[in-house]
Amino acid sequence: MRNVRKSKFLWASAFIISLGIAGCNIFNPTESINIKDNDAEALTYEGYKKIRNNEYSEAEYYFNKAIAADSNYSQAWFGLMKATLNRMLNGTQETNVFSLLAYVNASRDSKVPFSGMSDETAAQLQTTIDSVNVIADQFIKRDKAGQTDSIVTYKSFSEGYMVLQMMKTMLVLRKTTADMNGCSLQKNQDNSCDMASVLNNLKNDPAEAVESFNAVFKTCEESPESMTKMFDSYLQGFDNLKEDAQRTAVSSMCGALAKETEDAKNNEDQQAKTLNIIIGQFGYSDIMDDDGDGCVDEEIYDGEDNDGDGEIDEDVSDKTNEIVYDNDIILKNVTAGKTAIRDLRVVKKAGPNEKYTTVDIDMNGIIIANGKNEAEKDRELENEWKFVHPKYQDRVASDDHRFVFAAGLGFNPQKLPFEEFIAYKRAVAKDTHYPPSYNLEFRKKYIGGCWANYNEQRFMKWFEGRN
Known part of the structure; x- marks a missing residue:
C-alpha cells in the first residue's frame, strides 16, 4: 500500500504554475491591439495606452466608454478586466502579482494560505477579485449568448480567470485558519496547522467555500486544459486516457462537480455533502x-x-x-x-x-x-x-x-x-x-x-x- 501523501499548502504549486500559464492574458497589462477608426475601437485603444502607462483609472474610463458605444466589442471588456485588476491590486503598497507569488511560496511551507499577508491586504485582494468577477461574469454571459464579436472569448482568458477563482478559494481557506488552534497567519511563524483540518473546518461555514469551488469547477468545465496543467496529480482515473479523451473526461468531471456546487449554494445539507466530495478528492x-x-x-x-x-x-x-x-x-x-x-x-x-x-x-x-x-x-x-x-x-x-x-x-x-x-x-x-x-x-x-x-x-x- 502506498503511503498517504503528506501535502503542503494545497493550491500553492498549482498557483505558481498557473501564474505562468496566465501571464499572457488577464494578469499582463502590457498587450497592444490593432486599432481601427470607429469609436469603440478608438476608445479601447486609448484604454490600452493608459494601461501601458500604468494609468489604470483612466483606462477604466475609456473601456467603459467603449462598451457603452458598442457592448459587443470584446477587447474593451477584456481591457476593463485588466485595468480593474491592476488598479485594485495596486490598492495597497504590498499587493501585485509578484507579491502574491511570494505569499504563495510562504504558504507552501507554512500550510496556511497567503501566510504573511495582512488582513488589510487580504480584504483588498478579496474586493479586487469580486470586482473583476463582476465584469468577467457579465462578459462570459454575453460570450456564451453570442453577444460579442468573438475576437476575445471566455476561452481565451479562462486560465487567468481560473487563477482568480483559485485566489478566492485561497482567501476562504485563509479565513478558515484564523480561528483554528495552532494556525498562524504571520510570516515565518511556525504552526501545527494541517491542511486536512483547514479543509474540513470549511464545513462549519460552507456557503462561501461552495461558491468559490463552484467558480473553479465551472471554469475547468469550459477549459479543462487549465485543470489538466495545474492539477494533474488530482486526475486519478483519467491519467491513462489519451489527450482528447482526457480533456473530455476532465471537462465532464468538472461539470459534475460544478453542478454539485451549484445545487448546494442554497442547500445547507447539500453543502456539507459537496464539500465532503471535494475534500475527499483532494485526499483529506x-x-x-x-x-x-x-x-x-x-x-x-x-x-x-x-x-x-x-x-x-x-x-x-x-x-x-x-x-x-x-x-x-x-x-x-x-x-x-x-x-x-x-x-x-x-x-x-x-x-x-x-x-x-x-x-x-x-x-x-x-x-x-x-x-x-x-x-x-x-x-x-x-x-x-x-x-x-x-x-x-x-x-x-x-x-x-x-x-x-x-x-x-x-x-x-x-x-x-x-x-x-x-x-x-x-x-x-x-x-x-x-x-x-x-x-x-x-x-x-x-x-x-x-x-x-x-x-x-x-x-x-x-x-x-x-x-
Missing part, C-alpha cells in the same frame, strides 16, 4: 460519520450507492485509497458522450491505503491493522473493501454496488417515508455534542445501518474530535 477526508448512519467514510466517489441506504456519495473516503478504475469502460463512456460520475468513475476494485487500515468503517470493532495474521487481515479486507459483486458488469446488472460490509445492514427499520428517514439521518449527523439529543437506541431503531454494530463504548468514540 475527515474519517468521521458525516451523514448520521453510523458508518465511517463508507462511500467511494463513483456515483453509486455503496452502503445501500438510498443515498449516493454522501460520505466519501479519500481518493488516495487503492482504487483501480476500468479505463476501457471509461473511455467507451467518454466516447459515447456520457458525463455522469458513475460513467467517469468506473471502479474495477477498491482497497484501503495505509491510513484506512485503522478505520473501522462499519464500527463492528474489527480493523484490518489489528489482524493477528495475514489471513485475518485479508478476511477483514474482504469484509469492508470488496464489492458484493466483484465484477462491474454484475454490479450494473443487479443494480447493487454495495460493499460486503453493507450486505448485512438494515437501513430504515421502521419503513419510514424516505424523506422522513433522511431527515432523521441529517438530525443525527448534527447531533455531535454529548450527551446527545438522540441516544444510541433511537439511532438503532430509526436509522439502523452501522448503528446496529455499536455498543456504548463505540458510541462514546463516535463523538471524539467533533467539538
Whole structure:
C-alpha cells in the first residue's frame, strides 16, 4: 500500500504554475491591439495606452466608454478586466502579482494560505477579485449568448480567470485558519496547522467555500486544459486516457462537480455533502460519520450507492485509497458522450491505503491493522473493501454496488417515508455534542445501518474530535 501523501499548502504549486500559464492574458497589462477608426475601437485603444502607462483609472474610463458605444466589442471588456485588476491590486503598497507569488511560496511551507499577508491586504485582494468577477461574469454571459464579436472569448482568458477563482478559494481557506488552534497567519511563524483540518473546518461555514469551488469547477468545465496543467496529480482515473479523451473526461468531471456546487449554494445539507466530495478528492477526508448512519467514510466517489441506504456519495473516503478504475469502460463512456460520475468513475476494485487500515468503517470493532495474521487481515479486507459483486458488469446488472460490509445492514427499520428517514439521518449527523439529543437506541431503531454494530463504548468514540 502506498503511503498517504503528506501535502503542503494545497493550491500553492498549482498557483505558481498557473501564474505562468496566465501571464499572457488577464494578469499582463502590457498587450497592444490593432486599432481601427470607429469609436469603440478608438476608445479601447486609448484604454490600452493608459494601461501601458500604468494609468489604470483612466483606462477604466475609456473601456467603459467603449462598451457603452458598442457592448459587443470584446477587447474593451477584456481591457476593463485588466485595468480593474491592476488598479485594485495596486490598492495597497504590498499587493501585485509578484507579491502574491511570494505569499504563495510562504504558504507552501507554512500550510496556511497567503501566510504573511495582512488582513488589510487580504480584504483588498478579496474586493479586487469580486470586482473583476463582476465584469468577467457579465462578459462570459454575453460570450456564451453570442453577444460579442468573438475576437476575445471566455476561452481565451479562462486560465487567468481560473487563477482568480483559485485566489478566492485561497482567501476562504485563509479565513478558515484564523480561528483554528495552532494556525498562524504571520510570516515565518511556525504552526501545527494541517491542511486536512483547514479543509474540513470549511464545513462549519460552507456557503462561501461552495461558491468559490463552484467558480473553479465551472471554469475547468469550459477549459479543462487549465485543470489538466495545474492539477494533474488530482486526475486519478483519467491519467491513462489519451489527450482528447482526457480533456473530455476532465471537462465532464468538472461539470459534475460544478453542478454539485451549484445545487448546494442554497442547500445547507447539500453543502456539507459537496464539500465532503471535494475534500475527499483532494485526499483529506475527515474519517468521521458525516451523514448520521453510523458508518465511517463508507462511500467511494463513483456515483453509486455503496452502503445501500438510498443515498449516493454522501460520505466519501479519500481518493488516495487503492482504487483501480476500468479505463476501457471509461473511455467507451467518454466516447459515447456520457458525463455522469458513475460513467467517469468506473471502479474495477477498491482497497484501503495505509491510513484506512485503522478505520473501522462499519464500527463492528474489527480493523484490518489489528489482524493477528495475514489471513485475518485479508478476511477483514474482504469484509469492508470488496464489492458484493466483484465484477462491474454484475454490479450494473443487479443494480447493487454495495460493499460486503453493507450486505448485512438494515437501513430504515421502521419503513419510514424516505424523506422522513433522511431527515432523521441529517438530525443525527448534527447531533455531535454529548450527551446527545438522540441516544444510541433511537439511532438503532430509526436509522439502523452501522448503528446496529455499536455498543456504548463505540458510541462514546463516535463523538471524539467533533467539538
